Amino acid sequence: MxxxxxxxxxxxxxxxxxxxxxxxxxxxxxxxxxxxxxxxxxxxxxxxxxxxxxxxxxxxxxxxxxxxxxxxxxxxxxxxxxxxxDASVKLTAAGGEPTVPAPTAGLPLRVAQELESDGPLLDTVTIPLPGGGTVVVVAKGKPQGTPAEIEASLRAWLRTQPQLQVLDEPEEEPPATAEG
CATH class of the missing domain: 1.10.260.40 (lambda repressor-like DNA-binding domains)
Structure with a gap:
């Protein structure tokens, strides 16, 4: 096909x-x-x-x-x-109601509290670090924000995200200096 x-x-x-x-x-x-x-x-x-x-x-x-x-x-x-x-809601409870697995299980307390706090989740991104490892960023909107405020938060995130992507670029080695 x-x-x-x-x-x-x-x-x-x-x-x-x-x-x-x-x-x-x-x-x-x-x-x-x-x-x-x-x-x-x-x-x-x-x-x-x-x-x-x-x-x-x-x-x-x-x-x-x-x-x-x-x-x-x-x-x-x-x-x-x-x-x-969509993928996270496919599990159902015994009564047929959709359930979402607790996303905070096993996360550090500070991260779990922030994820469970008010404010809509806008986006997430995983950024590889040079030499291995990753950084996970979760962007959230203003708690109880109006649609315009949430859209402003999303736009601010979209302006910020490319700056974080440079973490993935290898650092240049400093030039060697000759000692006298």
Whole structure:
């Protein structure tokens, strides 16, 4: 079966607009050009031809939209993306009510308290550290915030996120100095 790159592009664009994000928001969050975002949303590369493989930037875009692992391939194959929060609600209690596993089990107390405090979860990102290890960042909106305040929090996060991504870049070795 052929992969439908235009379908993937439409899914990116539809999900972005449903989340009230602009292409400029995506540009800032991913640290790419506007043309790159436009190409992904069209399903074509700069040459105008359909993509032939999933790129790391596409994976970052899917992560920004909270798509679950494997969603890009699902869309390319004609399906719909699964969202991370969708996957966590699939377990059901004995009465048939959806349940969400406690996400704070085993976390340090300070982290658990912050996750359980008021304020909508906006996004999460995992940033690899040079030499191994990772940093997990959870962005939350203003507790009891209006939709405009929560949107402002999201925009602030989208401006901040690219600055955190530089943690993944290897540090340059300082130049050797000659001692006299």
């Amino acid at each position: 052929d992969q439908d790159w235009a379908r993937l592009g439409r899914a990116f664009a539809e999900d972005r607009t449903a989340r009230r994000l602009t292409q400029d928001d995506v540009v800032r969050a991913l640290g790419v050009s506007r043309a790159t975002v436009q190409n992904m949303e069209r399903g074509t590369g700069a040459s105008g031809k359909a993509f032939t493989r999933v790129t790391p930037t596409m994976r970052q875009y899917a992560q920004l939209l909270s798509w679950a692992e494997g969603s890009i391939q699902q869309v390319l194959d004609g399906g719909e993306p699964n969202h991370v929060q």
